[in-house]
Amino acid sequence: MSAQLLTYLFIGLSFALYIGIAIWSRSATTNDFYVAGGHVHPLANGAATAADWMSAASFLSMAGLIAFEGADGARYLMGWTGGYVLLALLLAPYLRKFAKFTVPDFVGDRYYSQAARLVAVVCVIFISFTYVAGQMRGVGIVFSRFLEVDINTGVVIGMAIVFIYAVLGGMKGITYTQVAQYCVLIFAYLVPAIFISLQLTGNPLPMLGFGSTLSDGVYLLDKLDGLSDELGMTAFTSGNKSTVDMFFITAALMAGTAGLPHVIVRFFTVPKVRDARISAGYALIFIALLYTTAPAVAAFARINIINNVDGMVYADAPEWFTKWENSGLIAWLDKNDDGKVQYRGGDALVPVKPAFDGARQGAGPRALDNMASANDNELYIDRDIIVLAHPEIANLPNWVIALVAAGGLAAALSTAAGLLLVMSTSISHDLMKKCLMPSITERQELMFARIAAALAISVAGLLGIYPPGFVAQVVAFAFGLAAASFFPVLLLGIFSKRMNKEAAIAGMVTGLTFTFSYIVYFKFVSPETNNAAHWLFGISPEGIGTLGMLLNFAVSLIIMRITPPPPEEIQQMVEGIRIPR
Amino acid sequence: MNNNEAYWKANLTLVASLLAIWFLVSFGCGILFVEYLNQFRLFGFKLGFWFSQQGSIYVFVILIFVYVWQMNKLDKRYGVDEDE
Numbered sequence: 277m278s279a280q281l282l283t284y285l286f287i288g289l290s291f292a293l294y295i296g297i298a299i300w301s302r303s304a305t306t307n308d309f310y311v312a313g314g315h316v317h318p319l320a321n322g323a324a325t326a327a328d329w330m331s332a333a334s335f336l337s338m339a340g341l342i343a344f345e346g347a348d349g350a351r352y353l354m355g356w357t358g359g360y361v362l363l364a365l366l367l368a369p370y371l372r373k374f375a376k377f378t379v380p381d382f383v384g385d386r387y388y389s390q391a392a393r394l395v396a397v398v399c400v401i402f403i404s405f406t407y408v409a410g411q412m413r414g415v416g417i418v419f420s421r422f423l424e425v426d427i428n429t430g431v432v433i434g435m436a437i438v439f440i441y442a443v444l445g446g447m448k449g450i451t452y453t454q455v456a457q458y459c460v461l462i463f464a465y466l467v468p469a470i471f472i473s474l475q476l477t478g479n480p481l482p483m484l485g486f487g488s489t490l491s492d493g494v495y496l497l498d499k500l501d502g503l504s505d506e507l508g509m510t511a512f513t514s515g516n517k518s519t520v521d522m523f524f525i526t527a528a529l530m531a532g533t534a535g536l537p538h539v540i541v542r543f544f545t546v547p548k549v550r551d552a553r554i555s556a557g558y559a560l561i562f563i564a565l566l567y568t569t570a571p572a573v574a575a576f577a578r579i580n581i582i583n584n585v586d587g588m589v590y591a592d593a594p595e596w597f598t599k600w601e602n603s604g605l606i607a608w609l610d611k612n613d614d615g616k617v618q619y620r621g622g623d624a625l626v627p628v629k630p631a632f633d634g635a636r637q638g639a640g641p642r643a644l645d646n647m648a649s650a651n652d653n654e655l656y657i658d659r660d661i662i663v664l665a666h667p668e669i670a671n672l673p674n675w676v677i678a679l680v681a682a683g684g685l686a687a688a689l690s691t692a693a694g695l696l697l698v699m700s701t702s703i704s705h706d707l708m709k710k711c712l713m714p715s716i717t718e719r720q721e722l723m724f725a726r727i728a729a730a731l732a733i734s735v736a737g738l739l740g741i742y743p744p745g746f747v748a749q750v751v752a753f754a755f756g757l758a759a760a761s762f763f764p765v766l767l768l769g770i771f772s773k774r775m776n777k778e779a780a781i782a783g784m785v786t787g788l789t790f791t792f793s794y795i796v797y798f799k800f801v802s803p804e805t806n807n808a809a810h811w812l813f814g815i816s817p818e819g820i821g822t823l824g825m826l827l828n829f830a831v832s833l834i835i836m837r838i839t840p841p842p843p844e845e846i847q848q849m850v851e852g853i854r855i856p857r
Numbered sequence: 858m859n860n861n862e863a864y865w866k867a868n869l870t871l872v873a874s875l876l877a878i879w880f881l882v883s884f885g886c887g888i889l890f891v892e893y894l895n896q897f898r899l900f901g902f903k904l905g906f907w908f909s910q911q912g913s914i915y916v917f918v919i920l921i922f923v924y925v926w927q928m929n930k931l932d933k934r935y936g937v938d939e940d941e
Binding site for chain 2: 342349350357358361364365369483486487488489496497513514519522526527530548549550553554556568571851854855856857
């Protein structure tokens, strides 16, 4: 069967499975809709958390980024897993004991303040929207390349699927579809990685394979460093980022992960405090399976691309190369007119992203409006296509290629659903029920939740169809803002009885304002100065959330000492959440 | 010091020591000392590179399970566990 037919088959089957689960697990009460009734088994919650967390970025983009950045990619690997240690040890069990529905719930009750609750609602919605836009781009890429449908049609199909199981099933439906989606996505990630690891090194475990030897007896990483050096690229095992920047970015990703509302809310769905603890452990095992494989995939991809593409005569280019060129994600500019692809270090084009000059003419490459850059590199490869293209580059069977497409969709849809749910919960529960219309009945609240979910899906879909040019730019916001706002407020709310309303609000406002302004300044106001020479202490906008977080902590610790302590019942509440029973 | 306070103190000690290891493997071995460790090898890996892309993640998983195991013991010792 052709790869395209198989892709239709796999995606069709997986979608049928998700819808079947959604119908089987409909939500009847707000408790079901918000936290799946609090009856989710910790192992199921671990798998659901892993799928919730691992987005199109983890599945599609991360290995590609590492393939190009080498050692600098470690900030994603450590940042996005190390955050779970913070979450498991410092937040999850206590928030579970608190036993409410949302993060703004905790902030509003712990700090006895509607203002704090509102700040939290705004943060939840902002963080989640930034994130969801990225998922929809992932859905669009998979559909346009593998099913050769229009990106817009792809986004609409994706929206319809999420609509069915999120609006109908709420958290209960989402939880069990996420368990299925985890199985699909991890299988789809590991199978090609194992195949390629066997091809290159003979070792079936990719995590060990990329530390093994190639058929000529040379260690894979040594070979790769040597090849990269010859071609004028940075060696795979060394990086370009400064130590201070790596430190701050990794810390921001860790604290941001621990403060992300759609991840925290998953721990409200298990029956007991001890379940919350162990389910964070299960979640990290499930995540680590993909995260320890990703750098191996990255190394394999870089070596395969260099071996297959550098020096290739364009007229003999394999099908995958011209197909990705048709999608606009690969571009080639024959700088020395020899008809061969030269793949070297540095960006091939000025500006960096290709601008194609109309449709393909005859058998030649797509013509470009870009200027040639000063170096010898002739090839542009979008980082987002590495995971999808790699099985084709390595000549794997068609069913593996189809499987990867289904896995990419599972990763994007599971995360999108989790994000849409926290947005709708924030609106129906925190904004309507707790702030604006406290008298509504449970039925009405559930209706508001469903309307809000439908609304959020429509907006997310629009963002997918008309992607604002700044999506990639604002993703740095999500983690930085979560680190600078939620993490300190949640942490101090549990570990300090003295922490009060005044300190929480002052801390959040300081952390948010600082981080927000710094990112806006370097990304939008003055992007031409966005380099290490102008950064504060050499910290890039990606890592500035850490400094925002430290400021938040500092302001909170000072303010809480010069303002009155929180009321007696709040202090008792804090004592209560520290004890499991 | 009453029972609950003693439980909380034991909890804090445990969390602090686990987080010290967390910091050491990720920020220490994976970032601050990565260049130094890269002079050593672990099979085909430079050691610092291995810590930053593999080792730290394995340690994170172990840390959470040690925490769960120790906390369940503490819960029982101080009589605050959830099984009645």
